Amino acid sequence: MGKITIADLEKIRESTKRTLNLRLGAGRAKITVHMGTCGIAAGARDILSAIMKEIEERKLIDVIVTNSGCAGLCSKEPMITVELVNQPAPVKYVDLTSAKIKKIFDSHIMNNEIVKEYAIAMGSEQTA
Amino acid sequence: MAYITYLMVCAGTGCVANQSMKIKETLIKELDKRGLSNEVSVVTTGCNGFCGVGPIMVVQPDGIFYQLLKASDIPYLVDEHFIKGRPVKKLMYIPDAKKPPIPKMSDIDFFKKQVLIALRNRGLIDPEKIEEYIAREGYSGLAKALTELKPDEVITEIKKSGLRGRGGGGFPTGIKWETMKKVPGDKRYVICNADEGDPGAFMDRSIIESDPHSVIEGMLIGAYAMGSSDGYVYIRNEYPIALERLLKAIGQAREYGLLGDNIFGTDFKFDIRVIRGAGAFVCGESTALMASIEGSPGEPRAKYVHTVEKGLFDCPTCLNNVETWANVPQIIMKGADWFTNIGTGDVTHDPWGGSKGTKVFSLTGKVVNTGLVEVPMGISLREIIFDIGGGIKDGKKIKTVQTGGPSGGFIPESMLDLPVDFDELTKVGSMMGSGGMIVADEDNCVVDMAKYFLNFTQEESCGKCVPCREGTKRMYDILENITVGKGTEEDLALLEDLSGMVVESSLCALGGSAPNPVITSLKYFRNEYLAHVRDKKCPAKACRQLNTYIIDEEICATLGHGCDVCTKSCPDYAIYGEPKKAHHIDQLKCHKCGACFDACNFKAIKIE
Numbered sequence: 001m002g003k004i005t006i007a008d009l010e011k012i013r014e015s016t017k018r019t020l021n022l023r024l025g026a027g028r029a030k031i032t033v034h035m036g037t038c039g040i041a042a043g044a045r046d047i048l049s050a051i052m053k054e055i056e057e058r059k060l061i062d063v064i065v066t067n068s069g070c071a072g073l074c075s076k077e078p079m080i081t082v083e084l085v086n087q088p089a090p091v092k093y094v095d096l097t098s099a100k101i102k103k104i105f106d107s108h109i110m111n112n113e114i115v116k117e118y119a120i121a122m123g124s125e126q127t128a
Numbered sequence: 129m130a131y132i133t134y135l136m137v138c139a140g141t142g143c144v145a146n147q148s149m150k151i152k153e154t155l156i157k158e159l160d161k162r163g164l165s166n167e168v169s170v171v172t173t174g175c176n177g178f179c180g181v182g183p184i185m186v187v188q189p190d191g192i193f194y195q196l197l198k199a200s201d202i203p204y205l206v207d208e209h210f211i212k213g214r215p216v217k218k219l220m221y222i223p224d225a226k227k228p229p230i231p232k233m234s235d236i237d238f239f240k241k242q243v244l245i246a247l248r249n250r251g252l253i254d255p256e257k258i259e260e261y262i263a264r265e266g267y268s269g270l271a272k273a274l275t276e277l278k279p280d281e282v283i284t285e286i287k288k289s290g291l292r293g294r295g296g297g298g299f300p301t302g303i304k305w306e307t308m309k310k311v312p313g314d315k316r317y318v319i320c321n322a323d324e325g326d327p328g329a330f331m332d333r334s335i336i337e338s339d340p341h342s343v344i345e346g347m348l349i350g351a352y353a354m355g356s357s358d359g360y361v362y363i364r365n366e367y368p369i370a371l372e373r374l375l376k377a378i379g380q381a382r383e384y385g386l387l388g389d390n391i392f393g394t395d396f397k398f399d400i401r402v403i404r405g406a407g408a409f410v411c412g413e414s415t416a417l418m419a420s421i422e423g424s425p426g427e428p429r430a431k432y433v434h435t436v437e438k439g440l441f442d443c444p445t446c447l448n449n450v451e452t453w454a455n456v457p458q459i460i461m462k463g464a465d466w467f468t469n470i471g472t473g474d475v476t477h478d479p480w481g482g483s484k485g486t487k488v489f490s491l492t493g494k495v496v497n498t499g500l501v502e503v504p505m506g507i508s509l510r511e512i513i514f515d516i517g518g519g520i521k522d523g524k525k526i527k528t529v530q531t532g533g534p535s536g537g538f539i540p541e542s543m544l545d546l547p548v549d550f551d552e553l554t555k556v557g558s559m560m561g562s563g564g565m566i567v568a569d570e571d572n573c574v575v576d577m578a579k580y581f582l583n584f585t586q587e588e589s590c591g592k593c594v595p596c597r598e599g600t601k602r603m604y605d606i607l608e609n610i611t612v613g614k615g616t617e618e619d620l621a622l623l624e625d626l627s628g629m630v631v632e633s634s635l636c637a638l639g640g641s642a643p644n645p646v647i648t649s650l651k652y653f654r655n656e657y658l659a660h661v662r663d664k665k666c667p668a669k670a671c672r673q674l675n676t677y678i679i680d681e682e683i684c685a686t687l688g689h690g691c692d693v694c695t696k697s698c699p700d701y702a703i704y705g706e707p708k709k710a711h712h713i714d715q716l717k718c719h720k721c722g723a724c725f726d727a728c729n730f731k732a733i734k735i736e
Contacts, residue, residue: 003385006271006392009262016263023134023171023252025189035213048132052167056130064189065132067213 018061027064029109032081032090036070042077050098051080054105063109076120082108094120131169133210136251138184140175140337141330141369147199148172148183154202164210174338174373175330176251177500178238181221186233186251193233194219223518238497241516243470243504245486246294246454250338255373258380261341267386269457273349274394277460282353283309286456288464290475290484295321295412295449296532296561297637298550300479301456304446308354308436311444316356318347319440319447322363322370323417325409326533327584329564331488332450334500336363336370339454340377344400346453348386349460351398354446359400362417366407375402409588413636414439414447416590427592428636449562451488471505472549483549487560493529493567494521503548510544513567524569527668528653532561534581535641537648538574557648559641573670574649574656579607585642596639599630603646612673615661624650669735672722676736679703681710683732697727 004012021027031051035044048065055063071079076094082104083090091114093104100118107113114122137143137152155170176184181195192215194205201219208214220229221236230236244250253260261267273282287302308316320343324332336343347359363371378400381387389397403421410416411426418440420426439445459467468475473482483505489512492498496518503512509529513519520526528538531548537558539546546552550560568577586600603626609615627643627650634640650657659665666674684690690711695703702718705711713724725733 002383006275009267009271012259012262013265016259018130019134020252020263022131022189023136025191027189030189033213035211037212040211048167052130052132066190067210069212069214 021062022064025064026062028062028085030064030066030083031109032083033065033067034069034071034077034079034081035067036074036077038070038074039077039079044078046098047078047080047096047101050101054101058105058110060109073120079120080104084109084112087112089122091119092121093118131167133168134188135168135170136173136186136188137170138174138176138182138186138251139172139369140179140182140334141367142175142179143182143184144369146183148197150199151183151185151197151202154199155206158203158206159210162206162211164206168210171254172256173251173253174249174255175334175500177242177247177334177502178236178497179500180496180498187215190215191232191234193221193231193236195221237518238499238501238516241507241511242502243486244502245458245470246335246342246451246488247338247500247502248458249342250334253339255338255340256376258341258377258384261339265461266341266457267345269460270345270348270352270386271392273352273460274392274396279309279353279355282349282460285460285464286353287479288475289459289467290464290471290473290479290482291452291455291459291467292479292483292550293449294451294455294487294562296559298483298560301448301452303479304436304448305350305354307434308444308446311437313444315358315441316354316444317440317446318351318354318356318359319417319421319445320347320359320361320453321412321414321417321447321449322361322367322374323405323412324364324367324450324562325407325412325588326562326564328492328566329490329533329562331490331500331563333367333370335450335454335488336367336374340370340374341381342454342457343374343450344377344381344387346448346456347400348391348398349456350446350448350453352396354444356446357397357399359398360403360421360440361400362403362405362411362421364407365404371402371404378402408590409584410590410636410638413638416636417447418445425590427590428638430635451563455485472547473551483551483560487548487563489531489563489565491517491565491567493565494524494526494569494572495519495567496521505549506547508545508547509539512548512565513544517567520567520569524571527568527570527572528574530558530566530568530577530581530645531564532559532641532644533564534584535559535638535644536561536564537644538568538577538652539648540652557644557651559644571668571670573611573666573668574653575607575610575660575666576668576670578645578649579604579611581645582607582642585638589638589642593633593635593639595630595633596635596642599626599634600639600642602626603630603643607646610657610660611666611671613660613664617658617661619661620650620654620657672720675720675722676715677713677718677720677722677725678734678736679711679713680732680734681712683730685710688728688730688732691729693727693729694724694733697723699723 078096183197185194222229283305291301292298413428416426416428471484475481488502582604586604589596591597690709702714
């Protein structure tokens with residue numbers, strides 16, 4: 001890259017925004033993919049890839065994806081938990097497929113409407 | 129595919145020395161093996177400041193903090209955390225043995241109370257990539273200065289912010305810039321002083337290592353304001369990583385046209401040369417530093433004429449410290465009012481009226497969490513030592529904290545609620561200095577510590593002026609006498625006398641401040657001196673020549689069974705005793721080296 005202008009500064013900033021949001025842990029939405037042995041066996045990795053594809057296609061810069069262990073409901077894997085900053089409680093989706101992921105993005109992530117037919121519970125588990 | 133996880137591996141000097149580069153390599157290899165290279169990115173960052181628990185890695189976006197990593201931990205860590213989603217507890221920070229580990233960096237007390245301005249990019253960006261600096265609003269301050277502000281307006285803003293020199297002097301930066309601006313002359317210089325020489329201090333090294341572009345941007349803004357087109361960075365050659373990153377950053381800035389002619393398409397031009405210092409402490413003094421750049425011996429000169437009028441090559445020169453420069457872009461971008469919200473006092477009419485912004489300290493000594501901390505001015509010493517530093521090691525009691533490097537003073541426990549700013553620290557006889565902070569507990573002897581600092585300053589004295597060259601040496605000799613039991617009460621008066629003379633008549637600040645540890649320790653810990661000279665005893669039992677070592681026969685016989693380790697450790701053959709029975713020390717032969725005390729596994733050796 002040769003000499004840059006002030007406008008170029010802004011361009012560089014735009015292109016790195018997603019990276020920086022991730023590093024700061026700042027995001028509007030957080031998707032947790034449950035990746036215990038059961039989840040991985042049931043195809044959690046494909047679900048993760050599908051999520052990443054949606055994020056890239058939609059050019060989302062404020063959606064964080066992370067993984068966690070088994071949530072205990074092994075028969076309903078693959079599962080994800082979706083948290084939005086302006087929503088009171090996280091939502092757990094079960095028995096997922098790539099197509100369902102697309103729908104969850106369309107309505108829940110983008111429009112803040114929970115996809116009730118795929119969801120099993122709202123809220124976190126109690127910890128002692 | 130875009131990355132979903134970033135592994136921020138600390139590559140500051142401390143962590144690199146503890147093999148963080150090997151950890152990085154192992155991470156890349158293990159991630160690759162498991163096909164995760166497209167999802168998980170490994171980034172090397174500058175120093176995180178928590179050097180005591182290095183090597184450090186932070187997993188983002190979750191902010192999971194891993195410490196004390198070894199390359200052998202990595203395969204397990206990758207399996208557990210990045211495949212199965214289970215963060216590894218045993219590699220997390222544990223505040224104390226009774227408490228559970230803390231997974232998140234933001235929940236750890238050490239990080240919680242810090243406010244980052246100069247170190248705002250630490251741990252977040254790869255310091256070797258200019259794009260990442262730009263992504264964090266880098267070079268926006270420069271853009272704003274060049275397009276929206278006249279040079280005088282830049283100076284006004286810096287003046288309004290109340291920024292004071294972070295190298296130790298605490299001189300208002302805006303006034304320095306304004307004075308320099310008024311001096312006529314086409315050739316003028318700006319210098320960044322990165323010749324950090326205090327033992328145990330590494331603030332400037334860390335800033336350059338974690339964010340070199342912030343210093344370059346600060347210098348650019350200063351150069352624009354003061355009409356300079358030539359800059360120098362004088363950096364210690366003992367800082368290989370900082371030097372490498374600085375040179376790389378300057379190279380990138382040149383490539384991007386941020387250094388050179390017509391910066392951002394304006395008439396402004398500026399470039400930076402890097403001069404490596406050979407490690408002389410005195411070269412951190414502004415005039416000695418300039419002499420060194422000119423190729424002369426690094427010796428200071430009397431400052432009847434200030435360097436802003438006649439400095440480097442007899443041209444007007446503005447010298448600021450690394451941390452000062454690193455603050456400048458933030459002030460220009462966010463405005464002086466934002467900066468004055470942090471800190472103490474009121475600087476609206478008088479730039480000396482308070483201390484604004486933050487200060488970076490290197491917290492070392494007997495605290496639990498050692499490392500680099502950036503705190504708002506006005507925070508109390510107690511908060512720094514007990515909240516951020518986690519208190520004193522091994523449940524001991526604090527005796528004193530020594531601030532400001534080798535020429536700072538001792539502050540006793542009773543004054544720990546003192547707010548930390550330039551003026552308060554000076555009032556009690558210490559100083560802000562460049563930001564060293566050494567905590568001592570009840571096992572440390574202040575006379576011994578004062579001797580240590582005097583030894584450093586007398587060795588580093590350049591020898592140009594007599595008071596510093598001879599005075600510090602004599603003071604050191606007196607202190608040495610006191611610690612070996614040859615001191616008298618008259619020595620204390622002589623020490624005070626000498627201190628006053630060295631302070632008053634030395635040419636530069638090295639001699640002018642070198643007696644501070646002696647003056648303050650005599651003031652606050654006179655009883656300890658008296659115990660040394662009157663009773664020939666060291667209350668902290670640190671001056672070994674004043675100790676009498678004896679063996680507790682019962683412990684030696686019952687617990688140690690006369691293990692004989694002490695006999696073997698003694699260079700004077702002063703310990704005797706049959707195997708399996710209590711041993712004894714022949715006091716006539718004993719030279720009081722303390723080797724037996726260190727060697728005994730049963731704490732059977734007592735000091736009287």
